[in-house]
Amino acid sequence: MTSVILRCTSVFPCATSRSARKNEFYGDKQVFWSGRQRCESLRRTTTSMALKLTYFPIEAAAEKVRLALVMTDTPFEDVRVPFPEWPALKPTTKYGQMPFLTLDDGTEMFQSFALLKYVAKMYGDDSLYPQDPKKLYEVEETLGLSDDLARAWSPCLYVSFDHTQFGHPADWPGKDDTIKELREKFIEEKLPQYMKFLSDKIEASGSQFLCGENVTIADLVLLPQLRMFILGFADHVPTDCLEKYPVVTSWMSRMMEVPQIKEWYAKPK
Amino acid sequence: MSLKLTYFNLEAAAEKIRLACVVTNTVFEDNRISFDDWKELKPKTKYGQLPFLTEEGKEMYQSFALLKYIARKYGDDNLYPQDPVKLYAVEEALGLLDDFSKQWVPALYLGMGRHTSFGHPEEWPEKDATVKSMREKFAAEALPQFLKHLTTHIEANGGHFLCGENLTIADLAWVPQLRYFAKGIADHVPKEALDGFPVVTAYMARFMEIPSIKEWYAAHP
Numbered sequence: 001m002t003s004v005i006l007r008c009t010s011v012f013p014c015a016t017s018r019s020a021r022k023n024e025f026y027g028d029k030q031v032f033w034s035g036r037q038r039c040e041s042l043r044r045t046t047t048s049m050a051l052k053l054t055y056f057p058i059e060a061a062a063e064k065v066r067l068a069l070v071m072t073d074t075p076f077e078d079v080r081v082p083f084p085e086w087p088a089l090k091p092t093t094k095y096g097q098m099p100f101l102t103l104d105d106g107t108e109m110f111q112s113f114a115l116l117k118y119v120a121k122m123y124g125d126d127s128l129y130p131q132d133p134k135k136l137y138e139v140e141e142t143l144g145l146s147d148d149l150a151r152a153w154s155p156c157l158y159v160s161f162d163h164t165q166f167g168h169p170a171d172w173p174g175k176d177d178t179i180k181e182l183r184e185k186f187i188e189e190k191l192p193q194y195m196k197f198l199s200d201k202i203e204a205s206g207s208q209f210l211c212g213e214n215v216t217i218a219d220l221v222l223l224p225q226l227r228m229f230i231l232g233f234a235d236h237v238p239t240d241c242l243e244k245y246p247v248v249t250s251w252m253s254r255m256m257e258v259p260q261i262k263e264w265y266a267k268p269k
Numbered sequence: 270m271s272l273k274l275t276y277f278n279l280e281a282a283a284e285k286i287r288l289a290c291v292v293t294n295t296v297f298e299d300n301r302i303s304f305d306d307w308k309e310l311k312p313k314t315k316y317g318q319l320p321f322l323t324e325e326g327k328e329m330y331q332s333f334a335l336l337k338y339i340a341r342k343y344g345d346d347n348l349y350p351q352d353p354v355k356l357y358a359v360e361e362a363l364g365l366l367d368d369f370s371k372q373w374v375p376a377l378y379l380g381m382g383r384h385t386s387f388g389h390p391e392e393w394p395e396k397d398a399t400v401k402s403m404r405e406k407f408a409a410e411a412l413p414q415f416l417k418h419l420t421t422h423i424e425a426n427g428g429h430f431l432c433g434e435n436l437t438i439a440d441l442a443w444v445p446q447l448r449y450f451a452k453g454i455a456d457h458v459p460k461e462a463l464d465g466f467p468v469v470t471a472y473m474a475r476f477m478e479i480p481s482i483k484e485w486y487a488a489h490p
Contacts, residue, residue: 095368095418111364114357121353131351133342137334144331145316151374155387166375166387167399178388197316 050104051076053115056083057269061112062099063224064217068116070260071215072123080269113143120217127214138211142201142218146225149194156182157234183236191229191241198222199247207247208254215258223255272297274335276320277307282332283320284445285438289336291485292436293343333363333442340438347435358432362439365418366446372411376403380456404457412450412458416466419443423472430472436479444476 053069055062057080069076081089081098090096094110101109101118109115120129130136155166160179164170168178198210205211210218226248232239242249255261272290276283278301290297302310302319311317315330322329322338329335340349350356375387380400385391393399419431426432431439447469453460463470477483 095365097368109357109361111361113367114360114364117360118353118357121351121356131341133338136341137329137338140334140337141329141331144334147333148316148318154371155375159388163388166389167379167384167403168388174388182388 050102052079052102053077053099054079054081054102055099056081056086059224059227064221065099065101065112065115065119067220067223067261067264068119068124068128068217070264071128071220071258072119073260074119074123078269116217116220127216129217135211138205139216139218142210142216143221145194145197145201146218146221150225152190152194153186156186160235180236183234187237187241192244195242195245195248198251199245202247202251207251210251215255219255223252223261226252271323271325273300273323274298274320275300275302275310275323277302277304280445280449285442286320286322286332286335286339288441288445288482288485289339289344289348289438291481292441292479293339293348294481295339295343336438336441347437349438355432358426359437359439362422362431362437363442365415365422366439366443369411369415370446372415373407376400376407377455379403401457404455408458408462412462413465416463416469419472420466420468423468428468429475436476440476444473447473 051069051074053062053065053076066076066078086098093100094108097110099110099112099115101115103109109118117129129139156179159166159168159175159182163172163175168175201210206213209215210222226242228234229237229241230239242252256265272295274283274286274290274297287297287299289295307319314321315328318330320330320332320335322335329338337349346352349359378384379387379389379396384393384396389396422431423429427434430436431443447463449455450458451460451463451470451473477486
């Protein structure tokens with residue numbers, strides 16, 4: 001049995017400390033409380049040790065959830081399922097999709113944006129995903145913009161993986177040319193519009209993060225979304241395609257300098 | 270404090286916001302504009318899109334952001350809860366709706382003249398036939414699949430509304446979308462497609478019986 005000394009800085013006595021006993025046991029750890037007791041750290045220690053996030057070995061939909069976990073210093077197991085193993089796992093999932101979050105009691109939770117918000121509310125402070133209606137609106141408005149960008153890009157991306165969903169015949173000789181044309185058109189016409197919206201937003205919020213001076217879940221969504229354009233995954237999308245938008249690229253650099261995010265991206269995956 | 274919601278004379282993206290005002294007894298001006306009015310207004314809007322909300326002279330955008338703003342500001346905690354677990358349940362149902370609309374959108378837009386965004390030529394002789402077959406496929410596969418998810422969801426949460434016994438913004442977003450199909454508005458998606466899912470149709474009927482909502486639809490058939 002290991003001993004852990006927990007120290008807290010919140011106002012004492014709080015509701016937890018009034019009912020807590022000295023020398024308690026949490027799992028296999030004997031805990032000694034020194035002075036003040038903190039509800040959040042208590043909850044974090046006892047409930048998040050066995051959090052597991054399961055997804056493919058890519059960023060995509062899970063990355064915003066991973067970033068929320070690291071931003072809130074929440075330990076989790078980052079399970080990456082190789083693509084060939086997915087068909088066997090798929091029917092066991094609620095919607096036939098990933099990512100999903102597994103809690104320490106085995107409960108599974110789905111839908112990447114729902115997971116992002118759950119993690120932010122459960123483990124983050126108010127600045128990450130504010131309660132106040134006006135501040136909430138700013139974050140959600142930015143998420144709406146992100147969703148519009150994703151929907152504009154999506155046919156360009158998915159036409160290469162599954163073109164039949166857009167009404168193209170399975171056997172389609174025009175495929176490669178169309179992919180090239182759609183993506184080049186997007187970079188030339190749509191991308192500049194969205195980069196302008198984002199640049200204006202960053203400048204209007206004080207040129208720190210998307211919604212003001214603190215990182216919010218909107219930043220955690222847009223960062224991986226934009227990284228996808230510069231990491232060279234998609235044919236016909238040059239890795240320097242964001243260079244024309246310095247307000248956006250400096251925001252990305254600031255994000256990459258946030259200690260938890262910097263550490264996350266420095267780790268081999 | 271004056272609220273004005275501007276959109277086309279359609280339900281679509283604005284309806285969930287109108288319903289949020291209605292169920293929270295929030296007075297608002299339901300400003301419906303024509304497509305001609307829109308041509309003139311579009312360049313003056315932040316993102317070239319509707320709906321937008323005007324509150325004390327300031328404009329606000331993005332339909333889901335507006336929904337959540339109204340719910341948080343004017344509704345009680347049940348409508349859009351703060352608790353992480355209850356919030357998660359609402360967001361999970363909204364995520365499901367987003368997946369559902371992604372299944373529908375290509376079939377919808379191809380029939381609306383937006384086929385070039387999906388890599389089809391402007392002059393596309395196979396257009397009508399493709400729209401028909403895609404929508405029939407949607408009606409036969411994706412629609413029943415999601416109606417089944419909804420059935421499971423409603424039953425797992427007590428059989429009343431999507432996330433439990435209280436109305437949430439998830440219901441305000443889902444029901445207008447379901448009613449769209451139940452009215453048979455979309456070519457090639459028969460309104461009978463929902464008949465095989467009595468838990469869902471009963472849920473929709475229950476929603477329509479909420480007094481403020483019943484009154485709203487009596488005035489806006």
